[in-house]
Amino acid sequence: MSSPLLSVANITKTFPGGVVALDEVSMDFHPGEFTVILGENGAGKSTLVKIMYGIYTPDKGSIILKGREVEIKSSLDAIKKGIVMVSQIPQLVDRLTVVENISLSLTRIGMFETMTRVRRFFKEVSEKIGIKVNPDAKVWSLTYTQKQLIEITRAILLDAMVLILDEALTYLPMEERRKFYVYLNEFKEKGRSVILITHKIPEALEIADKIYVLRRGKLVGALDKASANIDKIRDLMFGEAAKTITYERFTKPYETPIGDIVLNIRNLVVEGDYGEIAVNNVSLSVRAGEIIGIAGVVGNGQRELLEAIVGLRRVREGRVIIDNHDVTNKGVKLTRESGVGFIPDQPLRYAVSADNNIVENVAALFSRKNFVVNWKSMRELSEKLINEYGIYPPRPEMHVKLLSGGNIMKTVVSRELEYASKALVAYNPTRGLDEATSTFVRRKMKEKAVNSKLAVLFASEDLDEVLQLSDSLYVMNRGVLYGPFDPVSTPRSKIEELMVV
Amino acid sequence: MRIVLVRRKKPLKYGGLVVALLSLLSGIFVFTIFAWLIGVNPYPVVETIVTTFIFPGVVKDFIILTLLGYALLIAFKGALWNIGAEGQMHMAFLVSIYITLIVFFTTEKSLPLYISIGVILLSIVAAVAAGALWGGLAGVIKAYAGVDEVPVTLILNYIAYFIGDILVYGPFRGKYVYGYARTDLIPDPYKLSIPVQRQLSGNALIDTVTGYMAEFATYAVWLVALILVLIFTYWLLNKSNIGLRIKILGSNPDYLVSLGYDVRKTMVLTFMLSGAIAGLTAALYYHGSLYRIEYPLEYNTASYGYLAILVAWLSMLDVYLVPLSAYIVSAVILGSQRVSSLPSVREAFTRLQLGGAEMAFKLLMFGSILLAYSILRFIQDYELKVVS
Structure with a gap:
């Protein structure tokens, strides 16, 4: 097995008010691997990736990138080290065009690309994923899916080694999500690593090579693709409460009386x-x-x-x-x-x-x-x-x-x-x-x-x-x-x- | 191993108090160093400043600044940066003057008590209304025209000054003022201060204690008002629906919208409450100490309205810390005045050909204290930690 691209070791984080968000959490992320971190609300998923992305500082523990312990001072620092995060809410400037938004983030880290090159690259990626976006469209006129596509394209343009998706795909329609998977698989094949944060188990099972489960700030399980199934994960995630989960209807439509x-x-x-x-x-x-x-x-x-x-x-x-x-x-x-x-x-x-x-x-x-x-x-x-x-x-x-x-x-x-x-x-x-x-x-x-x-x-x-x-x-x-x-x-x-x- | 800056899990115990006191000490320290650099013996400087903290002359400023501190606290809680207490006070002065010097003017040395009290109360109520309206005007401009409240309140201050200037030159000019542009003195029956006679004993400690007692007795009515305003502010912010709305306005006005409250009205109301307390303060100040206003108007308040901004900030918007921070600010103002009139300081200024720079010197201490305050305020929220 290859050595991990990125590891976190014994990460502990306590928030103001004494809430322990993470308790001695350790995980490895290998090149060419799609890792999913699952957990119920408040399990500490977002906190963990925010630590990897330099938004939070851990109280304890270390981050190891390519075998060397590193200190991630800020998001900008994380991007320079090749760790890029895409979050659930697109972080784009509404009044600028797609290309302008992308160039903006490039110049921020000191890379300089001409608008023409950005436009060309953007077209390449979007064609591959199969979503048509006009690179000169103003961001406000786009749909959520298109905005997320732009975010992911930007991450790739930033030459991400580790791509973190914090619930970034969760709200995309199934069809679109599948297209992203194809592209992300291609991305990881190049020796890169994708980390997906979600609380949706089916989404995790669709694509994960490896699944980590967090519960109340503790790592409660590490599963590989072969051993993972929905019931097992639910048990790990929710314990007793797993039995209550259902997508069955509570009653038939209009079974109970309705009024005016x-x-x-x-x-x-x-x-x-x-x-x-x-x-x-x-x-x-x-x-x-x-x-x-x-x-x-x-x-x-x-x-x-x-x-x-x-x-x-x-x-x-x-x-x-x-x-x-x-x-x-x-x-x-x-x-x-x-x-x-x-x-x-x-x-x-x-x-x-x-x-x-x-x-x-x-x-x-x-x-x-x-x-x-x-x-x-x-x-x-x-x-x-x-x-x-x-x-x-x-x-x-x-x-x-x-x-x-x-x-x-x-x-x-x-x-x-x-x-x-x-x-x-x-x-x-x-x-x-x-x-x-x-x-x-x-x-x-x-x-x-x-x-x-x-x-x-x-x-x-x-x-x-x-x-x-x-x-x-x-x-x-x-x-x-x-x-x-x-x-x-x-x-x-x-x-x-x-x-x- | 590395050192990082992280937000504290729990705020420092007594943090507010410690920050206020420490910033004071370090500010005085920096100021003294500066005095020493221009060749002034630091000993009398420190002595003067420190003794000002136990100096009866502080009491007057302390009460006024506490009242104004509460006025601004209410607006600041709603994230409305009312820097217009000056203007609100001046509009209040004008109505009080109209009532006491025009409508109910008297040359009698004394009137039946019920008339005195009636006129004073009327003047106070009118002043409160004037302050509230002038504050509310800023609120209306902010809420309905969308203009930022900082320039608006500042501009309204100058409008109030100039309206006052016109009136003092014209209809409000007194009959017994020998051509000065000022109003007559307030008639004796309308004065709120209680004259106190005291004999100096020659013992510093005893004189200080009796001095404080005399000051508190003189401004007894102000003290009562201060306690009432404190209780009102606490009640407003912690018990009432309006206070809750003000606090949410300060944190997330969008939430107020989705709850179905009228954000604009809440803004105007907040400004009116703030202005009302400023108006009350103005009436008390006029009836109890100022007694008349004169041209140019901005000199009448000795910048109380602006100093109150410091008071509110220094208190970290904590209802209980407002009096403390008002006391500190008053002592520092008085202390710096006393320092800049020390013979050794004057001499140093003359030697350095800086005659007239006393004013700047006075402000220097203020600056030092504020600087120390901002640094400490940060330390209160954040701490340095060693991460292994």
Whole structure:
């Protein structure tokens, strides 16, 4: 066996507040190998790669690159040493073109390439992966997939020896992901190493040569391709909780009774961030106790549609009627006060105040009407949500910025589900959550819809989720809504086709 | 093995207190070195500064700066950089002057108590409203026109100064001012300070203690206001919904939006609360110590509105540390004034042909302390660690 290209040895990292993110973790990454690091939310996956990429400094332990112990001072330093990371959220400048973005990162590390050469190279790579992107297009006009492609192309242009993908492929549609795999396989054959961080086991099994499993900051398993299977990994990742994971439907569509129309959307036309038509003449209605799911690849207008429904975005044409009241362009306050819970895209940016603690974040929603906040009851409510959803660490006074991404998501989801009394509008309600927690959240959504007669409208990039949860489903593509479809009888291929064509 | 800088897991115990005190000490140290370099004996310099910390003359500035510190603390918590306390104070002065010197002017030496109290209360309420409106104006410009609040509040300060200048030259000019551009003195019945007579004993310790007692007695009403404002600020930020909104505004306004709060209104409200406390401070200062305003207007406040920015920062936006940091700032101002009027310092300036540079010398100490503060503030959050 070849000697590893990159190793981490006995890495320990503790965060402010005393949360142990990593505890004596050691891993080897060999040339020509595709390594996947799996773990539930808050297992320490992101922390580990951020250490390898120079974003965090470990408390203890060492990083060994090509047999020599190295110190990675910053991301720039990591890039110079050949370690490049692509994260879940594209880090591109929206107002610049594709080529400009790529040249920008090259000059930052002191490499100089002409725009022409960058353009040529970019075309080569994108043709290979089979996604057409105009190198002179402004980044804002591109889809999420295209942006991720640019990120990966950039990493390759930076001459990465070790390519780290932090959930970078997780939200790509299956079709696109496969194309990336082909390219990444070619990349690793050149004696390079790919590290993929994910909490999705099927994704890991698709491609991994080697799988490491992290649990609560400890390395609990190292498997090779032959010995890995989904049940084994689930056991390692979740322990007892593995048994709760399911993608089976909780009930048949419309098995439980539904009531009157709560959300009524009529001929909605909504503009996107750059004035383009993002939602084109969309109509749908959701009844009390009914769950409607919208499938679609990211960037096809789902975000704009949901934002317009809750009043965060101006409606250009059409009407939004909630509980028989016309709330079109009347603001978020009104929708919130009529009992609508809302889980937005990018919860960290729109759904929490990171410098405040969990209780304050909860109180901001629940004590909206009180001049003096009843802190005692808010604390009790926070404790209830923490216990019910297993938010870790279980401290109501913990500042939200000190929680892991998954735990922040749990804080948001639990709060909004608790608040919703008429309807829940959600975008990717389980994004960034591990399988056990995702199943739990979906179960909660279902329970809440049935027991509290909640009208649930959600959009998700995860088709399995839409199929598992919805009574009826729609597909959204380029601002147009297709459907409704029956989630059980409609062939999956038909839905997938509608998503990308 | 290497040395790295990492964020502390837990903030330093008593960190705020330690940082404030240490920055003070190191600032004084740097200042003394400088004095020594220009040929001034460091001993009297240090002695003067240190004794200023136990000098009754500090009390007045301390109370005013604490009040203003709270005014700014509220705005800063919402990440609204209100540097307009000066303007808010001046607008408040003007309404107080209108009420006490125009509407209810009297030459009587005393009036029935209920009239005195009534006029003073009216003046205070009007001053609070004026401060709130002037602050709110900055808030409206920030929230609805999207102009950054720093230049806006600064410009509003000058507008307030100039409005005052016009008024002091015109309708507000006093009848008994011998041609000076100033207002009359506030009528005696409207004065808030309590005159205290004391005999010096000749014993330094006893005189200092009685001196403090005399000052506190003189400004007793201010002290009551200070305690009320402290309680109000604490309550606002930790108990009320408005305070919670202000804190979230300071951290993530997008979250406020998705909760359905009106971010613009919250901004205006925050500015109004901040301006209201500045207005209250102005009324107290006018009734209790200033007694009149004169041209040019900016001299009337001795830059309190700007010094309060230092107070708020030095307190690290901690409600409990505001009085401490106000005390430090007041002592440092007074100390540096006293140092620059020391005979040895004056002599050194003359020798170096730097006559008139006392003002700059005064500010030097301030600079040294702030520098030390910023370094220590960093150490409070970060620590050096040896990684093996």
